[in-house]
Amino acid sequence: MLDNTDISILNELTKNSRITMKELGEKVHLTGQAASARVAKLEDSGVIEGYTIKVNQVKMGYFIQAFITIITQSTYHQPYLSFLKTQEPYIIHNNKISGDGCYLLECKFPSNEKLDEFLEDLNEHANYKLSIVINK
Amino acid sequence: MLDNTDISILNELTKNSRITMKELGEKVHLTGQAASARVAKLEDSGVIEGYTIKVNQVKMGYFIQAFITIITQSTYHQPYLSFLKTQEPYIIHNNKISGDGCYLLECKFPSNEKLDEFLEDLNEHANYKLSIVINK
DNA sequence: GGGTTTGACTTGATTAATGAAAGGAGTTGA
DNA sequence: TCAACTCCTTTCATTAATCAAGTCAAACCC
Incomplete structure (x- = not known):
């Protein structure tokens, strides 16, 4: 179901989910369009549940x-x-x-x-x- | 240090970190450029530690x-x-x-x-x- | 083998977002 | 009152995302 390219995409997005599709494509040896299509599939299949940020809770006052x-x-x-x-x-x-x-x-x-x-x-x-x- | 607009920005990015700066701006009543500048500040100050995805672990085979x-x-x-x-x-x-x-x-x-x-x-x-x- | 279908990718044109520079409004403090 | 500063908007050039074809290879079927 998931091949190595998909795993690489998930790893890259885990590290930085705001990467452009073009850059993501370069990292996994695809064009931006192909990378974008892969990501859309991962979203549709539910593997990617969403995009979020990591917030520093201490800086938010939660010590x-x-x-x-x-x-x-x-x-x-x-x-x-x-x-x-x-x-x-x-x-x-x-x-x-x-x-x-x-x-x-x-x-x-x-x-x-x-x-x-x-x-x-x-x-x-x-x-x-x-x-x-x-x-x- | 953080005003209400910053809090709104953090909430929106927590819900969807791949939103465009233009859309984010609309949600918090700023232009895309102003939203982008706010986000850059939140990154520099360390409040935003990074951008990531939520992965469905069950679909990855971790039951x-x-x-x-x-x-x-x-x-x-x-x-x-x-x-x-x-x-x-x-x-x-x-x-x-x-x-x-x-x-x-x-x-x-x-x-x-x-x-x-x-x-x-x-x-x-x-x-x-x-x-x-x-x-x- | 020839033909069709299917899936995954690339190319190219259009549309949209981003980033940089310039400028305006409001605030602060000498 | 003026200068300095912050924060925002506007404009414009650059860059990226998107959509629609088009290519290619593998699988399947007669």
């Missing part, structure tokens, strides 16, 4: 990143999930997982105070275990 | 995503870190964390067999706790 293992008290998760929707700026990903806990929540905070507030509010819907990210 | 909490046996982490470098296609992020364990490893695998192999090899350098991602 703390954390993983929070969630253990919901009741069997109804809805209160917790509804709560999450009210906390959008802090949430990166909410992963439903096997193993310890029901969810592994990846999130970011501007300060320990905000994190503390969040945990206080969270505690009304679920128990948790907190892991702060020191480095990636 | 399993997992979080693995790593507890290294010795105080020397180097053997574990070196091991990771040999397993690159499977690794998404290796987060050094506080709390349970030394690291929280985010990774992807094409099959349970490959995951099993990985865990066997991992076990020579560290203990672990496995969480499979069911949903995001």
